[in-house]
Amino acid sequence: MSVMPRTSTTPQTPAPLSRRFSVAPMMDWTTPHFRYLARILSRHTLLYTEMVTTGALIHGDTERFLRHDPAEYPLALQLGGSDAGELAHCAKLAEQFGFDEVNLNVGCPSDRVQNNMIGACLMGHPDKVAEGVAAMIEATELPVTVKHRIGIDGRESWEDLCEFIETVSAAGCRTFIVHARIAILEGLSPKENRDIPPLKYDWVYRLKQAYPDLEIIINGGIKTFDECHEHLRHTDGVMLGREAYHNPWLLAGVDPVFFGEGAPVQSRHEALRTMLPFIERELERGVYLTHMSRHLLGLFHGMPGGRQFRRYISENAHKPGAGIEVIETALGKVREPEAPAIAEA
Known part of the structure; x- marks a missing residue:
């Protein structure tokens, strides 16, 4: 097993797993380098890996795909796949490599994953999802969760959504992370599927009312803490995606606002200085600076000097x-603030 060594900058005792506030799995974005920054900003935010396909884990460089730093805990592995045996095998790997949760992707709308029966197309096959979930639950002690849409073209009714939830929950899944949009599998790109289908938050609220014993987490288009508070009146947790990546300082407010604890760092400068030893270790390991620095560009979003910060990194990190x-x-x-600058709610 290959995880990176614990250092003096990592929390000695990881926070307990809570889905009250999480950052969504995002391809090319929620890499180990972004997740390390996110953990510096918040001890309690649940972090997710990028989606990793079962084929890549079984037939590819398993250790490279699952490598992470213990500082990232609590950390969930998101899997893409549909074969029950392969999902079970990869769930065992998730446990062996120290992850806190294994999540099945039933939301990605890209053509490439559809052709391999991965992602949102599985919403049309609830029995297959249930079979995979049951196999994973049998294979591991980790919690097994599902991230999905509220529907797909051709199966976008409330009754279809309830059938999916009931079928998969009967297989043992207790936690559903619901992107409050349908996915249109023919005619829209993955990017368009993140914006064009309308958000239907009320459907996610209705799910929690209809299935009060299930844990229902809401995802899709959430940007502010005010929005989070409103969603938490109706659901068990909120998951943020693009906003948390493009404006990561938002995460510095999560522990005080949602968990009643002090923020781990008091300023953006402190956060980045805390990360420097990790960056140095990665450079020594042969990682190119640009593979890490691209995840830092949003840290000074909206701050005086933030544009110069981004420009300097963009013009020099690739050299x-x-x-x-x-x-x-x-x-x-970027001028250091005279007083601590914790993210505002």
Whole structure:
């Protein structure tokens, strides 16, 4: 098993797993480097990996796909797949590699995954999802969860959604993370599927009313803490995606606002300085600076000097031999606040 060693900058005791506030799995975005930054900002936010297909884990470089730092806990692995045996095998791997949850992707609308019976197309096959969930539950002690849409083209009625929930919950799944849009599998790109189908938050609220014994987490288009508070009146948790990535400082307010604990860091500068030893270790391991620095670009979003910070990194991090000095120089272009600047609710 390959996880990175615990260091003095990592929390010694991970927070208990809670789905009250989480960051969505996002391809190319929720990499180990972004997740390390997110954990510096919040101890309690539940983090998810990018989706990893069962085929990649079974036939590819398993350790590379599952590598993570213990600082990232609590951390969930999201799987893409539909074969029950393969899902069970990968659920065992998730447990062996120290993850806290294994999640099945039933929401991705891309053509590439559809052709392999992965993602949102599985909403048309609730029995197959149930079979996979049952196999994973049998294979691991980890909680098994499902992230899905409220429907797909051709199966977008309330009755279809309830059939999906009832079939999969009968297989043992107790937690459903619901993106409050349908996925249109023919005619829209994955990007368009994140914006064009209308959000129907009320459907997710109705799910919680209809199935009070299930844990229902709401996802899709959520940007502010005010919106989170409103959703939490009706559901068990909120999951943020793009907003948490493009404006990661938002996460610094999560622990005080949603968990009643002090923030781990008091300023953006402190957060980035806390991350520097990790960046140095990764550079020594042969990771290119640009693979890490691209996840830092939103940290000073909306701050005086933030544009210069982003520009300097963008213009210099890709150069041969670029090292920690690029980040330090960029940091110097943003004035440090005189008082702590915790994210606002």
